Amino acid sequence: MTIALLFIGLLILLLIGVPIAVSLGLSSLSYLMLATDDSPTIIAQKLFDTMEHTTLLAIPFFILSSHFLTTGGVSNRLVEFAKSLVGWMHGGLAMAGVVSCMLFAAISGSSPATVVAIGSILIPGMIKAGYDKRFAVGVIATAGSMGILIPPSIPMIVYADAVEESVGKMFIAGILPGILMGVLLMLATWVTARHLKMPREPWQGFSHIFKTFRHAFSGLFLIVIVVGGIYGGIFTPTEAAAVAAVYSAFIALFVHNDMTLKDVPQVMLDSAKMTSVIMFIIACAMIFAHVLTEQQVPQTLSQIVIEQDLSPGAFLFMVNVILWFAGDFMEPSSILLILAPLFHPIALTLGIDPIHLGIVMTTNMEVGMITPPVGLNLYVAAGLTGMTLGQVTRAALPWMGVMIVALIIITYVPWFSLYLVNLLY
Secondary structure (H helix, E strand, O other), rough: OOHHHHHHHHHHHHHOOHHHHHHHHHHOOOOOOOHOOOOOHHHHHHHHHOOHHHHHHHHHHHHHHHHHHOOHHHHHHHHHHHHHHHHHOOOHHHHHHHHHHHHHHEEEOOOOHHOOOOOOOOHHHHHHOOOOOHHHHHHHOOOHHHHHHOOOOOOHHHHHHHHOOOHHHHHHHHHHHHHHHHHHHHHHHHHHHHOOOOOOOOOOHHHHHHHHHHHHHHHHHHHHHHHHHHOOOOOOOOOHHHHHHHHHHHHHHHHHHOOOOOHHHHHHHHHHHHHHHHHHHHHHHHHHHHHHHOOOHHHHHHHHHHHOOHHHHHHHHHHHHHHHHHHOOOOHHHHHHHHHHHHHHHHHOOOOOOOHHHHHHHHHHHOOOOOOOOHHHHHHHHHHHOOOHHHHHHHHHHHHHHHHHHHHHHHHHHHHHHHHHHHHO
């Protein structure tokens, strides 16, 4: 019964508007002081322990890389390449937005950065070309969330660290689900655009595709460096993140000349701010997870599930429902750090592959990015367009339905998550 007070305290703090990180830390500290004999110094110890996780070092490097790519002109070149591939179809600019988001997600690892980089270019372009504003915003806000699912992905790093699984396996497992999500969004976009007779770009030939590919090659090559380096055994995911940051700075400063050295301090400052926010949330979530572990909550839940004789399918359905509800109020990293250690032992007991569970949880985090009231992509899209949060939410609702269909397929067809993992490992 006493452990329920921990969750009640957290819920009350969230409902009155206390920031997520502070809510996690304060509820944990209050529970430790009032309901246990543990010393409050454990709070400080866990905060410092967080900084010793070498896996988490990949996060600031991927954030820095995405800022260099966003500030530089890489996103413009990716958009032009995507337009040359699919712009000639019905709704071509919208489909190019989905492709651009997939490509940028594969080199940035950040969902909000993807929405900013691609949305700031394509949303005005789509409106100018005659697309409905709500349609344009809904597509880009939704497609931008693929920054969570397509590797490299910061939430995947967090999940792998929380349950001590391989980051490399998580990255490779996210490739096919990410492609599935992108294909379904493109198909829905094409059907809608064809029905509404939306405009399309003229076909400019294969020479134009080659030209835009050549211009975008330096950015696309980052995918080869990160993914190929990890699976080729050249470096670890953390080292890959550091290489990505250096490479992104090099192409922005010296290859494309989209930035000058005077811009670097601001990029470093923006990256440091975002890193501080994310790492503080992770540290406080780890304190919360520590309390749950000390109180034997994962073991108790595992025993309850075993006694209820839940099937693997029923358990995964329960996971999706809980994560969808949690995604309405909490940030992805904190959700994964709290719930992954709870679900992981149960999944092992039921014979569910922990990598598959990680992809299911990550996909839920993707849906959460466009779910109010905390869906970060909704706020980013609202800031880009001047629309209200309610207007952006309504614009994204049809595409959220497509994402839920993809989530169901990914949940109950493990092949998408495990085929490449089994092939390579």
